[in-house]
Amino acid sequence: MLAADLVFACALVVMIGCNLYVAPRIPHARIAMQWGFDGKPTWDAPKRIALWGMVVFMLIVRLIIWTAVTFAPDKVHGAELGLVLASVIVAASHIFIVLQAIRRA
Template sequence: MLSADYIFVAAIALVIACNFYFGPRIKRERVAMQWGSDGKPTWYAPRLVAIWWMIPFMIAVRSVIWLASMYDTKRVHGAELGVVLLSVISAASHIFVLKMAGKAD
């Protein structure tokens, strides 16, 4: 296990905790997932998808990084940095979406 995986597991735990915290506070059936330059939402997702989609996404991307580092080692450089960036950026963006959805109600 890479040392970056500890950060990854912590990010997954943070995302799950935020899902349980913000989930009941989001009242709308659809949640804005992306905003345009004018500040208006460009697309929406169903509430349960918006709340829980990040965990499978993070695991899938981490799996791709692992597969690449195991089977194509000559091309993979900086896998630990990639895992750390994936963890931090994914968790931060998910928390941002959840906070915005909570404020919208």
């Protein structure tokens, strides 16, 4: 699980660094979180929740995976792959959202 934890930690550091660097550069109070097929935002969130909510989400996912592996190890299969995929996908989507917020500014 060490390699998966390293990927998770790197993704978390990238997201936190991205938030610290980009937050002052986004002048809007709200950030678009999802887009429709026409390319227009379908909903948005307050800036703090949009930026830091994803970090909290990743920590909660890691806590759930740790709990499952610790208390029901015989029922958990592929926890390492799941953690790596979740880390990469959440970090990539967060970076996409941040880049869209910068582009909108």
